[in-house]
Amino acid sequence: MNEQSVAALLHQVRNGEIEIQHALDQLRLLPIELLNSARLDHHRTLRTGLPEAVFGENKTVEQLIEILGALLRVPNVVVATRVSPEKGEAACQRLNGLTYHPVARMLTGNEAHAPADGGRGTVVIVTAGTSDLPVAEEASVTLQTFGHRIATVHDAGVAGIHRILAHSALLQQGSVIIVVAGMEGALPSVVAGMTAAPVIGVPTSIGYGTGAGGYSALLGMLNSCAPGLAVVNIDNGFGAACMAAAINRAT
Amino acid sequence: MNEQSVAALLHQVRNGEIEIQHALDQLRLLPIELLNSARLDHHRTLRTGLPEAVFGENKTVEQLIEILGALLRVPNVVVATRVSPEKGEAACQRLNGLTYHPVARMLTGNEAHAPADGGRGTVVIVTAGTSDLPVAEEASVTLQTFGHRIATVHDAGVAGIHRILAHSALLQQGSVIIVVAGMEGALPSVVAGMTAAPVIGVPTSIGYGTGAGGYSALLGMLNSCAPGLAVVNIDNGFGAACMAAAINRAT
Amino acid sequence: MNEQSVAALLHQVRNGEIEIQHALDQLRLLPIELLNSARLDHHRTLRTGLPEAVFGENKTVEQLIEILGALLRVPNVVVATRVSPEKGEAACQRLNGLTYHPVARMLTGNEAHAPADGGRGTVVIVTAGTSDLPVAEEASVTLQTFGHRIATVHDAGVAGIHRILAHSALLQQGSVIIVVAGMEGALPSVVAGMTAAPVIGVPTSIGYGTGAGGYSALLGMLNSCAPGLAVVNIDNGFGAACMAAAINRAT
């Protein structure tokens, strides 16, 4: 039952062609059927403020191209994450308007449809080590594609605590701080103690032995004694960017 | 070395009583000593925008009373979490100006020092089941003490999906949403798909068998396919409130 | 917006008092508001075929009595699980029509409202050891309260494989088999190899050392090489009963 059929039903009611009780019975099923339309994606953007993103890891090149081709025809920015260089190159060759970001392993498109000024302030992205760069880049490309301003502080791990202290002013001016760290994941705790901005911790799978996979970093962030810190899944730079975008959204 | 001694040093420089190089050597140690003062707590509030909070679980009644007594003398709101009823009653009897919140298991004080309007909008706190209430109350009391407006939606777990759909408008109007859920922890995913506001998931330790301890709920939230969601530690209502306060802060 | 107000709206449409487009706009919000009513529970029973059940573990006596009192006034069977003897006795003293089942740790009521013949066949409940009885009883009381026929085979663990073989005929006649086992959890594999009926494995937390908590039994059942077996959470006799009821439902 779509809007046309509801309108038709109401016309029948007005014309006395059906009983009100009967119309009532049909309307009981309304909410569900109304939503089953081709405009779902627009609704999603409206509802969540974030465009549809494509998770590239388990998709074939053909699936990627089909989905991205469809999204490019809609006036909205396009973002695909976890796209290998091979898939990325193939997609760029077959579809116009896509850009492949090799460090972030992302495809973006329709960037012109991003809001001119996507956010209230600047999102600061901090990394603990150079190995954390790809995850930070995923956050960075996502936020820029969504129309947010970013600033970055790299290689500021806690073993040399003075490195992060040197950026104290920037951390206090950001509207949101994303901190990307592997190993022991202590940097978000330190940053959250230095700023009034909300801090989003992104544990990375950088590490070995008990650090392999990123669980050590995740636990370190979840158990932080610093207030104003929340966490996303290991290596989830995209998720951190979405949370930051939701916070930084101009309202 | 405190401000007075730095000023004295500068006077010595001005008066030519010491060499500039010698003054330089002493100043090299400055940053550290300056901070080791009784004003640290004020700095913390300034730096992080959040007052000092006391973690009551591993403290004796005597320790609690000593710390809270000191904090009450400072013109700032006072918050202590994970305080058992016995400790809470003892503290209220010995110190004026404290309130014990039995469901949240918290002590608060100096509430009058909270900012008149602590936030840009309303923080919506959603719970999946009645067993999640104490954790939600910890978030609620914390936010209200910090001067934020809250709204609550209770008992809206995903097994009856229509319950949360009924609050769609409220979820879209909140400036931040805190979702407290145990068991499978699916509610934050659903909520994050319904709103443009940032969502903070709080897994609770409610559950049994493989759900005991809250790991199932935590994993559910970390692996959510919905964007705009970040997570705090299991049962950490206070941490969720601090993150929400950092986001909702009026700037 | 409830049924009455929708009916009123339709009357307005019929009488030409409002525009069809305007009615359409109001109806768009219908699904959500309609559901936010006191009749939710009836819908749940209609939707899932199973009455509302109360999880007693984290509820106070007062909360239990309030909820159960409300449910008893509705013509539907009442089931509460994980109710301690103290809470159970208190509830029975304060509310008429409740029965406490000490082994199953359950409260039931309004049993007369169960369907006269709730199922297509007999649900067979098998336990590996006497320590698994409370979980089996939770399944048994639940199924009987829901109006299903049950048969039981107790103390048939795989260390004496002949014990379960002796019940081969019964296992082949059941419409569903629930197998409750702790320790290594091997019994469901053996049973599933002996019958064409669907088998529901319920791991129990009976065990010690590496078996403590029931993970060994759960893993044993999830990794069974026997087809026709699915699993519920550790100690979740109620969940197994609901799955069995859904399967055995007379249609």
Added chain:
Amino acid sequence: MNEQSVAALLHQVRNGEIEIQHALDQLRLLPIELLNSARLDHHRTLRTGLPEAVFGENKTVEQLIEILGALLRVPNVVVATRVSPEKGEAACQRLNGLTYHPVARMLTGNEAHAPADGGRGTVVIVTAGTSDLPVAEEASVTLQTFGHRIATVHDAGVAGIHRILAHSALLQQGSVIIVVAGMEGALPSVVAGMTAAPVIGVPTSIGYGTGAGGYSALLGMLNSCAPGLAVVNIDNGFGAACMAAAINRAT
């Protein structure tokens, strides 16, 4: 000791050639030896209602061809799971009557021997994301080979809750629902709250970070607050199909 030898023994008893006590002693060993026959496979089908299936993952091409060749000579459907494309092609080239299903990674044969109408109703297979398709296909091919009718709902994850609500009617009409989901595994909870049919959850290993391997999805399903849901091992589409077949079996 087989049937012939037991018959011979009974003839000896009748003819008085051996003592009854002596016959009794020999019969004590009967149950075991009787079963050690070449007809075991037929018994399995009779006992469990499901044909023998071959687990292809750890088998060489030669082992696969030998086993499948033998099974094809018996008038029963043949199913092999977890067969790589290389092994699948090799088997199809060497044996007549096999079909390779690339998405499901399965080999099937003797499909004509499936029962004309294998089930009481329709098995509905729901997936949360396109990455879950291979596991859903394993369930789908298995059920169709066993003679069951299926219907499918794809890409209905909870982050856009309206997608699954749109299929409410289908979910209520199915006799069993299989829900395949990775990530946070919340979809089965939502589905189980929408239907009276038994729901079988299949966690998939789709995910990364804490979601890698499928444990997050598994825990989400085991801890569901929705009744009428049981779970099979991660990625076990075949197991879910067997459970569904056992439930849907026409009796």
Added chain:
Amino acid sequence: MNEQSVAALLHQVRNGEIEIQHALDQLRLLPIELLNSARLDHHRTLRTGLPEAVFGENKTVEQLIEILGALLRVPNVVVATRVSPEKGEAACQRLNGLTYHPVARMLTGNEAHAPADGGRGTVVIVTAGTSDLPVAEEASVTLQTFGHRIATVHDAGVAGIHRILAHSALLQQGSVIIVVAGMEGALPSVVAGMTAAPVIGVPTSIGYGTGAGGYSALLGMLNSCAPGLAVVNIDNGFGAACMAAAINRAT
């Protein structure tokens, strides 16, 4: 169908009262029914060489007394493990012929029915620390009740490696060695390198931090680089004794 009814059936065959085919049909069900009798326990002792043992942890005093009373009437040794002092005393007051062993937390009875010489040699029981004594005692009491000779070496942990070296001769003479150790569980590795006898490792739950629960000790034993070592569950002194008894059995 028990022995009497089979004998009756054979008499009918001899007397020509029933057809041989008919007798064959009835006998097909024999194995199962024959075993479903009160003589099951005797069969168990015959099959496994070990008497029935009662796991006391999850049983009520009443259940223990009923089961032990029945076992005491059979001419076989009686063993119950994990019996609390309260239950043990209650059982001894109500039943004649039981002995409670407080360190081992066991009840034994009918000791006179143990074989005069239960084993080929001496079972040596070694403990790493005094905290491991209760588990060692469970093994010791079990073996002695089953009629085996034992020797003990206590407090011989690897931190003072000379302590175990001092018992080299005894370790070489034992027919089986049981090594009980918590913490890092290294002692079985050392012992297995010193003797040709089979070594059974019993990890204990003695430890704290990462050693709590005994997993560290269990992993240490499973990963031993010394040959001739197998392991039982954490704290399972009874299981180690049964394995030792099976090895040491006089044949």
Added chain:
Amino acid sequence: MNEQSVAALLHQVRNGEIEIQHALDQLRLLPIELLNSARLDHHRTLRTGLPEAVFGENKTVEQLIEILGALLRVPNVVVATRVSPEKGEAACQRLNGLTYHPVARMLTGNEAHAPADGGRGTVVIVTAGTSDLPVAEEASVTLQTFGHRIATVHDAGVAGIHRILAHSALLQQGSVIIVVAGMEGALPSVVAGMTAAPVIGVPTSIGYGTGAGGYSALLGMLNSCAPGLAVVNIDNGFGAACMAAAINRAT
């Protein structure tokens, strides 16, 4: 200090060339130095009854050839485990007298030095599925090289319980039973309930999802409710063979 130097010291004592106290001081260091000789390997065989075995997995071809070449010159059987086909072939080409066993992935040599009759009885090796064969072969080749008699029962998993019951007599006659099983690891429990012989469980890493890596099988075996069962590490066929050899050793 070796035997010669101790003898020389004693001669000095006899001849009065050194003080007794001085000799005493030197002898205090004796135990350690005496052992530091090239005859360590012989001692090992004497002490443990088992020849040195080479763990091939982390060794280069050159390291393997050097070590095996040295061992082949000693009159003792030679065993290397976890040798890849490439390393195995290279070693066989470079050293005379080695045999490579491809299924077991082992190298053996000097087989003529095995004792003519290595054991008291027959070691029975049982596997649950064909995928468990390589681990069973490792046990089998090891035991045969050590001079023990073996018998095998293959593909006797518990899903078709009659398959293992058919071998009841063999299981009762073995002096030790090794049971190799992956998945849920339930077969050793069933076997241990059928025989008086000691049973050694070998979990295998065969499985997927929660069964991957063999933990499910390991836990199943450690938590068996059947007495007379001990366990070795996952996939440790060699360790099971050593334990079996220690038990079966002719004394």
Added chain:
Amino acid sequence: MNEQSVAALLHQVRNGEIEIQHALDQLRLLPIELLNSARLDHHRTLRTGLPEAVFGENKTVEQLIEILGALLRVPNVVVATRVSPEKGEAACQRLNGLTYHPVARMLTGNEAHAPADGGRGTVVIVTAGTSDLPVAEEASVTLQTFGHRIATVHDAGVAGIHRILAHSALLQQGSVIIVVAGMEGALPSVVAGMTAAPVIGVPTSIGYGTGAGGYSALLGMLNSCAPGLAVVNIDNGFGAACMAAAINRAT
């Protein structure tokens, strides 16, 4: 065989009363028997530089009193850890010369026997929060009883990074630093980046949710990106003190 009997043997050799070969044979057993004497503890102190310590957790009052009474008669400091107040008081009442330390939960005695100057420098003990004090006290009491100088820095967690920076000079002057921290365990990383002294991290079980039990803190320390840091077991203040004492030992 003790020193007296070896001396007697040597006298026999000198007197020609026994053959040198015969003496050699007896001496071959020497190392082991010599060590099996009451002087073992002295050897331990000589070998490891650390006195015997008693682990009080799993010992009864009677066992504690017996062991401590024996140790007090030897001229060496006495240390018992994890002693509850009840046991501690009972021991102090029954034995002279013991002191109970309630925060550290330790008993000490014979303190006068500690070396006058036990160490090369000062051991600095740092805690992250007041909840970590008991573990720090265990380290502190142990080190002082062993004769080492200590300095302490309390409540210097990383959320207020300036607190630890304020103690930079002290950290650089210590000869060893012990850092005690729960929650995310990040403090040792920061400290190790500030000093050239070796740092010993002690994770504490302070925390809740994913921090419960101290695993988060342990992983944080093991995965530190700062060099010069090693870790002991969770809550093992005594072990950290022993490592510090071994490092700080005057040589």
Added chain:
Amino acid sequence: MNEQSVAALLHQVRNGEIEIQHALDQLRLLPIELLNSARLDHHRTLRTGLPEAVFGENKTVEQLIEILGALLRVPNVVVATRVSPEKGEAACQRLNGLTYHPVARMLTGNEAHAPADGGRGTVVIVTAGTSDLPVAEEASVTLQTFGHRIATVHDAGVAGIHRILAHSALLQQGSVIIVVAGMEGALPSVVAGMTAAPVIGVPTSIGYGTGAGGYSALLGMLNSCAPGLAVVNIDNGFGAACMAAAINRAT
């Protein structure tokens, strides 16, 4: 603000060009900005006594060459760990003065800048098996590059306990002992019981089944009952060397 600008500020103060209060305000920000200079690395060496090391695993060849090239121009030893042979060869071809160590998988340079005598004594490095050699070599190369003397004991695992006892004297003479062990990780316990020197345990990922990844060895070392032992991350030979260097530093 660097030293030059502070000096300029002081000159302004001396010349009366700015107010003392104004100078004070600027100096408040001093500590942070002063540190943000290119001389950070020198500070690090001064602070921690250890040169900067490069973690090679997640770096590209280009990144490695850029960083190492910069470090080689500074008069300090250069160390890079976890460098694959391919990357190592490429770096050696492009940069003068680098040496690649294939077993340790390390690059070193500027060795002439190491202190002539880096340590107080000898660091003894012990390995349990030949598979542990690469990790031991990482420690060995690191220590030698840092100017420390080392001694090694290889292949001294606990299954042949006499092998390590033979090196008792060396273990007592070392100033620090590093023990590298996989499997059950018991060797550090034994060594720590034999020496007064501090012992650093390095678990290795050598093992299979439950030993895979090195967790078994790590737990064994953390739960050692021997005092004077601390632990670093799995396979972290570099970390153990840094801890040993910190301990052994000549002061």
